[in-house]
Amino acid sequence: MGMQNRILVLAELQDGAIQGVTLEMLGKARELANGRQATVDVVVLGANVTEQARGLGAYGADTVWVAESPALADYDAQAYAIALMQVIGRVEPTLFLCAATSQGRDLSGLVAARLGVGVAADINQIKDLGHAWEVVRPIFGGNVLSTLQSTPERCLIATVSLRAFEKAAADAGRACAVEAVAVDAITTRTAIKAFAAEVASGRLNLGDAEVVVAGGRGVGSAEKFAIIDDLGRALGAAVGASRAVTDAGWRPTNEQIGQTGVTVKPKLYVAAGISGAVQHWVGMKDAGYVVAINTDPEAPIMKTADLALVGDLFKVIPELIREIEAARGASV
């Protein structure tokens, strides 16, 4: 495959809607493209996506490639890869960005395999060196930041960490070209049977939440976990739990925050009754501000929290809620 001075972004969709991370990648792609007179191409795959795709022009896309078909309504690795490779063949990008999500990781991997290159995963910085790209990504669970440089003659494929980059600002006057991608020949060997959505009614989505409150083993029982819900309500937070809690069956597994659960990146994270074992830490270490409540001042999480409140959560949390409500009352 040749290489053109073009940056390609794979739009991330969930439930047919373009996700915020797409605008984050677009913002960075536009910035890089401006620096080297390159163009920004975006590929959108799905069933009813043309209007949304067109809207990406306002966020910096020069050309949007739309692969639209009922066959692409549900994410399927093989089917999406066929459509995507058509675009890759036409665009021949020097840089290909996907979101660091299950879809993004799959598709970047499938493209990488076809191009015979590796993938730089979970990048949170990217720089144009002129002759090559330079990216930074965390390795060893975030304990090391590794800088990579691409090979000059080869496309760099990277998956981008959520919220690593700023979203592109909208410029309503900006238009883009829309190219349709042929989808007739797309077949797949996998059969999608069902999708069970997990956003519980009335609950904020943990992965996107700006404020998260989580409870751990220290809460003691399923019934007592209500106090964590109370604090969550007071702070307008999504509520999560440590693995000990979900293993005990006090909360459903989709609320587990940690290495084998959800990764959260909120501005504020409040952990009550959680010791902070590494497997949990990995799921929330990128939180902006961490508050921990624990009777044990030596618990791992208490040593790295920005604010470590030593005390019994059953005494501290009601007081926190009282203070929050007083503060709200005062500012009304």
Next chain:
Amino acid sequence: MRVVISLKVVPDYEQVRMAQGATVLDVAQVPRVVYTFDELALEMALRIKDKNAGTELIVVSMSPDAAKVREVVKKALAMGADRAVIVEDAAFGDADSWAQAQVLKAVVEKLGEVSLLSYGIPGIQGEAFPLGVEVGHLLNWPVVSYASEMAVTGDTVAVVRHIEGGKQSVDVPMPAVVTIGKFQADPRLPTFKGIMGAKNKPLEVWSLADLAVTPDALGHSVRQTAVAPPSARGAGRKIEGDAVDVAKEAIASLRGRQFV
């Protein structure tokens, strides 16, 4: 049914630390462990073997030095795997996933009649690139990733993928590659009987020459130019005392940051 599980042995990331200001990372002395998600894939495969009589489970591991992974594959044999293959070559020291994918493809082809290849989703362990779906492409097999449940019926694998937003149920015909994500289970412990039995199970060491994969094929498309520790997230402020006072101080702090 022949099932192959690939086990990566990686430095234990929990013990990898760089001091502030350090520019060199030496993981040679860091204890090695089996990559968590590969271990979950092994447990998932053992459960499939439990439910499907006649399943042959083969574990594969790649390393620059067979001795480094021998204990790992022996433990897998003790847990219930039937056969182990170690592929040994110095090039595995810093091969990227493209290279590992090519080797795994060659192993599957040499073993022959493999119905299912499985390992963990790409991870955080410090491999130069994540080994994910690439092998499926090389084998021209369908790939299903982020499996949290898996069941085999006839020639089909029913997979539940735990992904953003919920759980997707997918059926895929074998042979297939399935990568394991949030499988919330604890890998079984080897029994005494298992450990004794493992001594008699085949454990082979292959070279790249045995696989007809040439060292030239193990290229690199990016190179690491620097390593650094993340900026220190040191201890913050501790507040203790009466719950009322603790709460007052905490909320005052959060108000200052506009969280309340």
